[in-house]
Every structure is written in C-alpha cells, then in structure tokens.
Amino acid sequence: MTASPEHRVLLRFGDLERALGPSRRVTSAKLVLTVVTVERPGRLTLKRFGAPWFEGAGMSGTEGDGMNTTWSHQLHHPAMKLGWRNGGAEYDSQRVSAQAEVSQAAERIEITGLEEDVQQMYERWYDNHGWVIEFSGSAMFESAQAVLGKPTLVVTTEPAAPPTGPDLSVTYIQRTPEYLRYDPTGDAYVRMNVDGHESGVMMRPGNADTQKWPKDGDQVTYTAVVKNVGDAPSDGFNFAWSKDWRQAEKGSVSRSIPPGETVEVVFRTTYSSVKGDHRLRPVRFALEPVGADAVAANNVLEIQANALNLGIWVDRTFYETFAKEVNGSGSRAFEDWIQWQFRLWNEVLMRHSRFSFAPDGCRESVRVQRITIVPDGTLKGGAHVPDDKQDMRYDGEWGFDSSFGEAERYMDAVRAKLDRALLHEMSHQIGLIDMYQMNVDASMPDGSGGKVRLKVDGTVLTRGMIDPPAPLMGGGDTRNDNGLHRTAQIFLEDVPDVALRHAMFQRTDLYSATSVFALNANVGYRRGFFGEYMYSMPNVVIVRAADRNGTAIPSGTLRFYQMKNGVIPDEPPAFEVEVRNGTAFLPNRPTGVDQPFTTVTGHTLKPNPFGRLDVVGSNGVFLVEINYQGQREWAWLKAWQLVDAFARGNREVAILEMRFNVTHKPLKEGDWALNKVVLDSADSRLENLSLLVDGDAKTFYESQAEWIEIDIGRDRPLGEITLVTTRDGSEFWSQFDILVYSTGQRLNEARVYARELDWRRAVAFHRDVDPPDPSVVRVRYRAMPQTVRFIRLVKKEGGKARLAGIEVRESEPPD
Incomplete structure (x- = not known):
C-alpha cells in the first residue's frame, strides 16, 4: 500500500461479528501496519470512510478487471461505472479517528484509540466501510496480500449485556x-x-x-x-x-x-x-x-x-x-x-x-x-x-x-x-457437487480401509490421494493462480517450485477453482442442474511425465485405471499410452452419446479421457501407473484438474505434468545403509543411532536432532532412499530436505536430492504398507541417479525425530 498526499489508502476489516463473537463491548482497539519503506516521514491520519468501495482483484491491473474502486470511480466495472471525486474524499468523516507519526526508520506503526470506531463497525456491519488513511509523507506498507506483515486490527473486548426490549x-x-x-x-x-x-x-x-x-x-x-x-x-x-x-x-x-x-x-x-x-x-x-x-x-x-x-x-x-x-x-x-x-x-x-x-x-x-x-x-x-x-x-x-x-x-x-x-449443503442446492467424491482414501494391503481395490503382486496397492484441506465442497484446489501463465503447471500437492511461491498462491478453506468456475459459468441460469459443469474439458489433453523433481521421463508405458462407483477396482486399465520424448496424448473416449451434447447451461459432454463422466464425480479419477527402467510407480489424475485447465483458458489443448517417484536407471537389490555409520546433531548415543540402520522395522531411533547423516562407506550410484516408520508417522519432522554429497566434498557442496514438504501426507498417501506386518510403512524417495557417499536429512519444520529405519539402494551407474 502506497500512502502519500497523492495516494489515499482505503482499509476495511469486515466480518467483525464473527471475529469478536456476539454481545461484546470493545475495550481497546489498535491498527498495526508493517512498514516496507519510508521515503519521507510524516503524519499518518485515520478517518472513518462513509461509502461502499471495492478492492477488485487485490493486485495491480487494469480498471476493467471486475469490481474495482479507483481515484475517479467508486465502482469501475465493464458493465457499470459510478464516479466520485479525489478518491472519494466527499465521503471522509470530518472527525479524525487517530493519528501517528511515521519516522524514517519506522518498521511498525501502531495506531491506537480506535475503540469507538470498531464498536460501531461491529454493531452496524452496513456502515462498516473502513478507514481512509492519509499521509503527509511518503511510504509503503504491507497490504492484505502480503505473506507476512498484513495490516492487523488488534481488539480486546468484554461481555456486554444480552439484548432486551423491542428489536x-x-x-x-x-x-x-x-x-x-x-x-x-x-x-x-x-x-x-x-x-x-x-x-x-x-x-x-x-x-x-x-x-x-x-x-x-x-x-x-x-x-x-x-x-x-x-x-x-x-x-x-x-x-x-x-x-x-x-x-x-x-x-x-x-x-x-x-x-x-x-x-x-x-x-x-x-x-x-x-x-x-x-x-x-x-x-x-x-x-x-x-x-x-x-x-x-x-x-x-x-x-x-x-x-x-x-x-x-x-x-x-x-x-x-x-x-x-x-x-x-x-x-x-x-x-x-x-x-x-x-x-x-x-x-x-x-x-x-x-x-x-x-x-x-x-x-x-x-x-x-x-x-x-x-x-x-x-x-x-x-x-x-x-x-x-x-x-x-x-x-x-x-x-x-x-x-x-x-x-x-x-x-x-x-x-x-x-x-x-x-x-456446503446449500451449495449443493445451487448445483455444486461433493468434490470429495474424487478423493481416494488409501487402502490396506487386504483392501480394507480405503477406496483402492487394485492388486499389485497379490496385495492391494496402499496409495491414495485426498486433496489438501480444506475447500468448502471437500476437494479441488483453492490456491489463487492469478499472476501465473494459463499454461503454468499446478499440481495436486505442493511442490518445491519457486514459480509457485507467491503471496496469493496459498490454500484457503473457501471454494475451489472448480466450484467458482461452475458458479461463474452458470451466472444467468436458474438452478436444477447438478455438476454438469464437469463436462467442460479441453479438447486435447497431453500428459508430461516427470520424476518427483520435474525432470522429464523420456519413455515408458502409462496405464490408466479408472474409478468406478467411487473405488479403483481390481480390473484392467481403461487404456494405456506410450510416453515419447516425455509426453503422451490421452485418448478421447466415447460418452455413450452419438454426438456432443450441450446442456441448457452451455456445458458440452463430448468424447474425453474420462468417457461418460458421472456428474457426481464417482468415476472422475485415474490411478496412473508408469513402467520405466524396471520400476512400477503411481500418480493420480482427477477430472476436476481438466475442468480447472479449461477454466484457466486452455480450452483447445491442456498439458498436465504428472510426477512419478522414479529414478532414471534400474535399481539394484540390497540396502547399503545396513549397519553403516550414523551421526546426528544431538550427539545421540551409538546404540540409539544404530537403530536406524539395524534392518529391524520394530526398533526406533528417537532424538531431538536437527539433522541425521549416514555414511554408506564409499561413493555409490544412489537410486533410492527409504524411510521406515509406522502408519501414524506423526513423530517425525513435518518438513525436511535430503542432501547428498560425495567423498572429498564438503557439506556446503551438498546437493538437494529430495524435499519433503508434508511428511504426514507422505505417510498417508505415498506409503507402501508391509503386507506381512501392516503396522510398518515405507516412504521412498527417488531422483536423478548420482554418485554419493553421505546422505543427510535436515529438519525444516517439526519436533522430534522418530524413525524405525533408513534404507538405501543403488542404481545402475549414471551416464
């Protein structure tokens, strides 16, 4: 937010009734602003603002992007314009609510004495148009779109008498x-x-x-x-x-x-x-x-x-x-x-x-x-x-x-x-589906406890994919992709991609992109239809196959197992395609309708990879298998991802990247961590450290360590690192990096082999459960083959470290 004599700032904190609770009396209230830079010190003045205004997209852009308030317009919208003068100065209160001096070195500004304003805003939501901030100097403050340092209203209250009398x-x-x-x-x-x-x-x-x-x-x-x-x-x-x-x-x-x-x-x-x-x-x-x-x-x-x-x-x-x-x-x-x-x-x-x-x-x-x-x-x-x-x-x-x-x-x-x-239920009434129908709970090896029935080598695959929490309709993606190119890759789960680390690309508990597309696409139509917006998919879908770090997989076979009636059945794949030069075209399968059919609301059911898609989503998931370099690995594709691609403008062709946990050379048998030397930052006792490499999934290393390092004895072509734990897995770091380096290298030359952004999700959905002992879970990490000797796990977030074991497999040597 820029504040100066030429820049007025409008700031509003809505929804105060929910924030403060019913029957409250405000006893103190202050506004806290985080300073970005001060070009010229001065006095900051707050006044109540007396008219509705609209924040628009929350980022700089053209006046026509939706409902915007500008210097010359109270409302600037392609279909309606309401003018005003000087940024709405005619609606400024004549009373000054508070003032604060901003020095050249200021980092944080606290503006106190706002109790009367906040009480009135709390009691009369319809008169809460916030404040106008005027500044005699020139400065920038963090806005509501900032990752850290957002404007904050700090309020304390006490109980007020419940309402009585006429109302x-x-x-x-x-x-x-x-x-x-x-x-x-x-x-x-x-x-x-x-x-x-x-x-x-x-x-x-x-x-x-x-x-x-x-x-x-x-x-x-x-x-x-x-x-x-x-x-x-x-x-x-x-x-x-x-x-x-x-x-x-x-x-x-x-x-x-x-x-x-x-x-x-x-x-x-x-x-x-x-x-x-x-x-x-x-x-x-x-x-x-x-x-x-x-x-x-x-x-x-x-x-x-x-x-x-x-x-x-x-x-x-x-x-x-x-x-x-x-x-x-x-x-x-x-x-x-x-x-x-x-x-x-x-x-x-x-x-x-x-x-x-x-x-x-x-x-x-x-x-x-x-x-x-x-x-x-x-x-x-x-x-x-x-x-x-x-x-x-x-x-x-x-x-x-x-x-x-x-x-x-x-x-x-x-x-x-x-x-x-x-x-949630009233959203169904206006046509939105349960997105959680396309969530897949992971099963146990005997097929219990989840939605997967597909057997691999005689036991049920124990992978799953529940969309990260917590969209209102139970699934889909809530992250705001504004600022990304329409072809940018957006993954089911968070990935360590710098391009996706911007302030607005954060998960919320609001509607997902699919639900908002549905509501916006159907503006002007009465209700009665349900989920028909799921028919809106790109005409051509191309899959880009990559490893967990985004390196292309040049070849291999992809098999697509389709959900039916809410489960992944133990049946042959719906189709398979060959990966060539890292990509594969998905077939458009018949829908049971001779010609494309367009609903009254404008959504067209036409041949597509999912075929005759059920509008409730109960066949809207593919479990995708890849066979590559002797490895068999898995990923997921959901129908809503194609709808989101369509909504973002990819209506003719969409390219979706699917990441598989594979290395690029065949793996060899053997555990090169077995009985090797282990160190940690806590200087744990040898008998504790050895439990990580004793080959026994029932013994557990426990420590408050910030890092753990294994020396596998000599340089070897690394193909896979496996962490062994229980089905709970909650007592290990929530986020960590796996670093590797070779003989003769120093730690500052270590390379990132893998990054784990959510260990609990990994244990829940990326795990391999041991069929003889279902209490034992393995989570595997694979990447581009490289010659290493030292493997260091470094905590990024989380508490203590508790693991049953670390296993290391080598691959065929890298080229």
Whole structure:
C-alpha cells in the first residue's frame, strides 16, 4: 500500500461479528501496519470512510478487471461505472479517528484509540466501510496480500449485556413475480451404463421452455418483511429503499408493533440485469426505529436483484429453541442468523474465492426469498422441506427440523459461527457437487480401509490421494493462480517450485477453482442442474511425465485405471499410452452419446479421457501407473484438474505434468545403509543411532536432532532412499530436505536430492504398507541417479525425530 498526499489508502476489516463473537463491548482497539519503506516521514491520519468501495482483484491491473474502486470511480466495472471525486474524499468523516507519526526508520506503526470506531463497525456491519488513511509523507506498507506483515486490527473486548426490549428486524426481502427453475425429476435424466459405470445426463429438464427471470424493464415488487423479534412493543420506524447504491424511496410506519408481529413494506420498480455478473444490482431496505431498539445489526438488509433465491423452512420447535440464546448476528432471532449466514456466504466464500479467471471472486450471489415457519413434523427428506417435495419457485431450499438428529446440540454448535456444513449443503442446492467424491482414501494391503481395490503382486496397492484441506465442497484446489501463465503447471500437492511461491498462491478453506468456475459459468441460469459443469474439458489433453523433481521421463508405458462407483477396482486399465520424448496424448473416449451434447447451461459432454463422466464425480479419477527402467510407480489424475485447465483458458489443448517417484536407471537389490555409520546433531548415543540402520522395522531411533547423516562407506550410484516408520508417522519432522554429497566434498557442496514438504501426507498417501506386518510403512524417495557417499536429512519444520529405519539402494551407474 502506497500512502502519500497523492495516494489515499482505503482499509476495511469486515466480518467483525464473527471475529469478536456476539454481545461484546470493545475495550481497546489498535491498527498495526508493517512498514516496507519510508521515503519521507510524516503524519499518518485515520478517518472513518462513509461509502461502499471495492478492492477488485487485490493486485495491480487494469480498471476493467471486475469490481474495482479507483481515484475517479467508486465502482469501475465493464458493465457499470459510478464516479466520485479525489478518491472519494466527499465521503471522509470530518472527525479524525487517530493519528501517528511515521519516522524514517519506522518498521511498525501502531495506531491506537480506535475503540469507538470498531464498536460501531461491529454493531452496524452496513456502515462498516473502513478507514481512509492519509499521509503527509511518503511510504509503503504491507497490504492484505502480503505473506507476512498484513495490516492487523488488534481488539480486546468484554461481555456486554444480552439484548432486551423491542428489536425490529428486516427478516427477508422477497421479489415477485416468481418463476420456475429447471426440474430435475421425472425423466429429466437419461441413464446409461458405459464401461461398467452407470450415470445419468440431464437431457430433458422440466420447465425448460418457461420464463426463468423477469425481463429487463418488467415491473417487479420487493417486499421487506419487518418483524419485532424482541420482547417488548416497538414504536414503529422510518425506512428507506435504495437501488444500485442510490436512494430510491422513503417512508415510515408509525403504529406500535407487538413482539412477534410482522409488517410488510413494498417497493415497486423496474427490473434490470447485468449479463454475466450478479453483484451489480443491489436492493437495500434500511429502517431507523422511532424508539428503543435492542440490536442495530438487523435494521438493514441488502440483496442482489439478480441473485439465486433460496427458500428457508424451519419448524416451530426449532425456531423457538434457537431463540433461547443470542446468536452470531447479535440477536436471538433465527431469521437474523440465517441472513448472517447468507451474508458470509456472499461476502466471504464467494467474493474471496479468487483465481485467474475470477480475479475478484465469484460473480454469483444468493439471497433468501422467503423464511417460512411450519408445524413440527412437516419437514421431510434430505433437504428437510415440506413433505419432501421440491418447490420449483426456489433455486434451492433447506429446512431446519427439530426432530432430526441432536438438534439442540447442533444449535449450540453453530449459533455464533459460520455454519460450513450448512453452506456446503446449500451449495449443493445451487448445483455444486461433493468434490470429495474424487478423493481416494488409501487402502490396506487386504483392501480394507480405503477406496483402492487394485492388486499389485497379490496385495492391494496402499496409495491414495485426498486433496489438501480444506475447500468448502471437500476437494479441488483453492490456491489463487492469478499472476501465473494459463499454461503454468499446478499440481495436486505442493511442490518445491519457486514459480509457485507467491503471496496469493496459498490454500484457503473457501471454494475451489472448480466450484467458482461452475458458479461463474452458470451466472444467468436458474438452478436444477447438478455438476454438469464437469463436462467442460479441453479438447486435447497431453500428459508430461516427470520424476518427483520435474525432470522429464523420456519413455515408458502409462496405464490408466479408472474409478468406478467411487473405488479403483481390481480390473484392467481403461487404456494405456506410450510416453515419447516425455509426453503422451490421452485418448478421447466415447460418452455413450452419438454426438456432443450441450446442456441448457452451455456445458458440452463430448468424447474425453474420462468417457461418460458421472456428474457426481464417482468415476472422475485415474490411478496412473508408469513402467520405466524396471520400476512400477503411481500418480493420480482427477477430472476436476481438466475442468480447472479449461477454466484457466486452455480450452483447445491442456498439458498436465504428472510426477512419478522414479529414478532414471534400474535399481539394484540390497540396502547399503545396513549397519553403516550414523551421526546426528544431538550427539545421540551409538546404540540409539544404530537403530536406524539395524534392518529391524520394530526398533526406533528417537532424538531431538536437527539433522541425521549416514555414511554408506564409499561413493555409490544412489537410486533410492527409504524411510521406515509406522502408519501414524506423526513423530517425525513435518518438513525436511535430503542432501547428498560425495567423498572429498564438503557439506556446503551438498546437493538437494529430495524435499519433503508434508511428511504426514507422505505417510498417508505415498506409503507402501508391509503386507506381512501392516503396522510398518515405507516412504521412498527417488531422483536423478548420482554418485554419493553421505546422505543427510535436515529438519525444516517439526519436533522430534522418530524413525524405525533408513534404507538405501543403488542404481545402475549414471551416464
């Protein structure tokens, strides 16, 4: 962030209700900024900012990249522009919140005295537009995109009294007239068995020929449902409607409103849409109570006119039980809690799930169309809706049933939190699949405990691949690839590649790239389809075969074993291809449909490597075997990787690199570490060190060492290093390097043979379990053959070192 008389900085900390928890009083608050450089010292001034603004992609770029705020525009978007002057100076508060002096040598700035500001931001989310930072000097500070030193708001609080008295709440805003979504029931799906896996394609959706949205220029009615959710009568309220960030209509309700009673306020206007973006047509209802009001946070509700609409159902007992305690919205009302969840869904999960093809997040929005309280026993089925019947007016529905499971325990668990499980399920309602269907738990040698059934030399292969945590839909890749070329290789797991070490390429717990592609691609379509976006794959897929360090594998045979019905069966491969000059073309296999079929939503099922892909993902994984230099090794390819490549712009041709744990010469038998000399940084006793090289998988070396080194006696062509442990494996370093060097070389001349970035994942998914003794696990490391004598393991992260053994095999000599 650059601050100077010519550069104003806008800074906002959102989601304070979740960060601080309900019913809190701020006792201290300070802003901490990390200084990058100071060109000219000066005074830094903070003032509250009074208008919405948009951070855009979070990196420098053209004004047109999504929803941006600039010096001349409050909103600059290809489809809409709202101007302002001098970076929005007309919205600066006249009151100075705080000041701080910044010296030439400053490294960290603490701006104190922000308690009043933060309390108001916490209580009134709708007025939290952050601060404007003005600086009389010239300096740069770390921004929210920094790996370290991000701006930090440090807040301490104390409990405040729970709200009592009248409490007016804008419980929901419904839009009428209503239209029917696509109907997936009846004969909508055409089912077929292809290659031993049965799946359906939604070729005949119901309601396909009916109107789905209002037309631009149509008259629509918005009805705000205001309810007194408090415990005393309210004296009424004044209100204002706004549309597209501009005030549209004002009025008042002057009568007394008893507890539990609702008032409906109507706003009629013309409908307008923005093609491809459902974030640009806000409709807001704001009320100002005439008398006392317990909670301010529920006095305003904003929806997007074009948002997908969901129906919410709740039975009477659930509704009343939920209201016994204050929830994360600040009130006791179920309605306020569900609107808070939707606000977090829109503002956090959607807007901050960012990728090269969605630089400022997801362009879809969701809203509550209606909240209906029903008698106990009404809600049925998996979505808990009346009589288990879908209401096609809604893009999705979800119900809260007091008889389902341990309802009160659930309420206690989620009252003050973002309910990830709820938003996961409601994401299904708007068409997103369980990405975890393409996760593969590793099996044991007898086939138990996982999803792999393929046998190798008489026992089941014990490899697996669960996507790194923790995307909302259970799988896929959440790392923001913005700034990488569209053809850059992005791997299932982290690899030690310098090109991938940038600030935004970090894993999150938001939506994966696949899910955001799905939502963005389907903007403008009503719901009813499910997972059909998985059909969007490149026309040609090329695999580049490489070793674990990225060196090309020039030749070899690749065999592709396809998941069926959620498991890798013990069957012949679906196909095999030859690697030539490091690459192989994957065949496009038939889908059971004579011609490419395009869904109403624009996704085309056509011949592709996975064939007739099941939209739920249960056949969307290949276990890939390579036979190379006498070695048999394994990697994984998932259907979502091809969808992500398509989303990033590789629609004609995609090249995916698959890395295999192989060396480039045949391996020889024998363990050259057996009974050799071992040292460590802790000067461990000889009897402890010898346990690493005694050939006994039941004895364990334990130490607080920072490094371990083995001298294998003389220079040998190294082919493989194996670490032996138990299935838990948690008591070894989490990250480490394996260094090697030869006779006559010094340690500073050592070469990196392999890097382990996540030992626990290695033990879980890259292991070979010993069939005679399943408690014993081996993790192997192979690389380009090289002549070495000394092997040193160096800790990067983690605690103590506990290993059963280290084994070393040599290869044929390198060329």
